[in-house]
Amino acid sequence: MDEEGSFISHLVELRTRLIRIVTVLVVGFIPCAYFARELYTLLAQPLLEKLPQGGQMIATAVATPFFVPMKVALMTAFVLMLPHTLYQIWAFVAPGLYAHEKRLFLPLVVASSVLFFIGMAFAYFAALPLVFEFIIYFAPQGVAVMTDIGEYLGFVMTMFLTFGITFEVPVFVVVLARTGIISLSKMKEVRQYVLVGAFVVGAIFTPPDVISQFLLAIPLYLLYELGLFLAGMSVKKDFSESDDLVIKQENKPSASNNEK
Numbered sequence: 001m002d003e004e005g006s007f008i009s010h011l012v013e014l015r016t017r018l019i020r021i022v023t024v025l026v027v028g029f030i031p032c033a034y035f036a037r038e039l040y041t042l043l044a045q046p047l048l049e050k051l052p053q054g055g056q057m058i059a060t061a062v063a064t065p066f067f068v069p070m071k072v073a074l075m076t077a078f079v080l081m082l083p084h085t086l087y088q089i090w091a092f093v094a095p096g097l098y099a100h101e102k103r104l105f106l107p108l109v110v111a112s113s114v115l116f117f118i119g120m121a122f123a124y125f126a127a128l129p130l131v132f133e134f135i136i137y138f139a140p141q142g143v144a145v146m147t148d149i150g151e152y153l154g155f156v157m158t159m160f161l162t163f164g165i166t167f168e169v170p171v172f173v174v175v176l177a178r179t180g181i182i183s184l185s186k187m188k189e190v191r192q193y194v195l196v197g198a199f200v201v202g203a204i205f206t207p208p209d210v211i212s213q214f215l216l217a218i219p220l221y222l223l224y225e226l227g228l229f230l231a232g233m234s235v236k237k238d239f240s241e242s243d244d245l246v247i248k249q250e251n252k253p254s255a256s257n258n259e260k
Contacts, residue, residue: 017088024084028077036069039076040149043156046128050136051145058146068149075157079117086113104178112171119167120160127215128159134209162205166220173227174234184231195221 032039041048044057059065078085086109097105139145176182202217 017092021085021088024081025077028081029074032073032077036073040069040072043072047132050132057149060148064150068153108171112168115167116164119164123159123163127212131207131212134211166216169223170227170230174231177231178234188228194224
């Protein structure tokens with residue numbers, strides 16, 4: 001009965017956390033929906049700046065001019081409310097974690113969120129302008145580049161997701177090293193394979209041009225090296241803390257010495 005009551009209480013708390021997340025998301029969506037057109041224009045800026053003078057985007061479906069900006073508003077609200085969402089997840093999970101797990105979990109959640117945003121910013125300010133400039137440059141003479149706004153949104157979201165996940169590589173490396181799934185020495189040995197794999201990933205998940213492939217592959221490998229460095233620092237810290245604990249236990253007077 002105690003286990004059943006505990007399980008039900010966890011379900012109730014989970015429902016409460018989910019309701020709070022959805023409520024805050026809806027509240028954040030309302031002002032974003034009001035500025036939905038402006039938000040889409042801002043999202044489309046990397047392409048609009050590269051189009052020839054007088055170039056424009058098009059909508060090929062009847063309801064696309066309404067639904068696409070609303071999707072952008074919803075995704076913007078989700079990004080803006082992400083800190084609150086992560087806090088609710090942390091508040092639900094934290095009571096069941098040990099002290100050392102809390103010390104690892106919270107920094108990883110914060111770091112992964114920041115790195116994901118940095119990846120999106122890199123895609124928006126660096127990758128997308130170069131990709132669009134490259135594609136428009138090779139458009140045949142007499143061909144007007146007019147992209148559908150729905151297709152553009154799907155393309156940009158794919159790029160955001162690809163670069164966001166790529167920038168999570170340091171977190172993955174640290175987790176693998178700290179949990180012992182793969183040793184740090186083994187991950188250092190496969191550097192050359194990671195470099196080749198980075199270019200393969202860049203060729204698969206980016207448009208078919210060399211620029212975007214390099215823009216994904218080079219940061220991916222550099223972030224892998226950063227993850228190895230951070231993992232090495234973390235492992236050394238763990239060893240130093242364990243050594244300090246052993247020294248304290250050795251220096252602690254025994255019960256027989258106290259009696260004497």
